[in-house]
Amino acid sequence: MTPPQTILPSLHLENSAFVEVKVKAKAKKKTDSLSLPPPPSLCLYTNIETDKKKKKLSISSADRVIDKNKKKTKMSSSDKVRASHILIKHQGSRRKASWKDPDGRVISATTRDSAVSQLKSLRDDIVNGKAKFDDIASRFSDCSSAKRGGDLGSFGRGQMQKPFEEATYALKIGEISDMVHTDSGVHIIMRTG
Incomplete structure (x- = not known):
């Protein structure tokens, strides 16, 4: 049995610029999506002292930094x-x-x-x-x-x-x-x- 081969279409020189731009655009989309913080998630936990169930919104650490800055602004010395x-x-x-x-x-x-x-x-x-x-x-x-x-x-x-x-x-x-x-x-x- 022969190993599988990757078949690439032959590209003409006139199409290579178009393909390169398209590949760069896809790469940029992937990088952009990687740099965004994950969306918040909802967790359910139980307080063992009160036995009450509570919902807690989990947010990314990037959002927490923003929240800390807001708190500092809200809690100014005045x-x-x-x-x-x-x-x-x-x-x-x-x-x-x-x-x-x-x-x-x-x-x-x-x-x-x-x-x-x-x-x-x-x-x-x-x-x-x-x-x-x-x-x-x-x-x-x-x-x-x-x-x-x-x-x-x-x-x-x-x-x-x-x-x-x-x-x-x-x-x-x-x-x-x-x-x-x-x-x-x-x-x-x-x-x-």
Whole structure:
């Protein structure tokens, strides 16, 4: 048996330019299609903690880079605020294991009302000039930011609990909020930037 042969049509010189252009065009189409990112695909996954099924859109890494750039644009420094706060936790607060009084003892019976009255008293001392915000935060706040005088640094929208975020954005720099209730406890907030 003889091996198969590739039979090529004989090309005349006058057609060779046409064939070359056509081959180059096909090669360009293949290169163009190779440089495009793959289309997004839809994945189904299950959250093992909640046992809920969710759909997730998978996108290419090229699209992720674009999304990161959009986030950077959306989260420019003008969209961020800076704040300090004083947090008093109570029985209804989340993360009960972190409840500690200024001496490091675990808080067990602070009610919401007593947290509010304590914070009102501290706020009055600050507003009346009897004490500085950062000193009071260092001494009385139930948050790890107490070590920094209550300073939380800069943050943008969507990074804090909604009531806290709304109160902070509503303040002018240097203003101190009234009581702000979140899942963490009761806060007073001072916008610092």
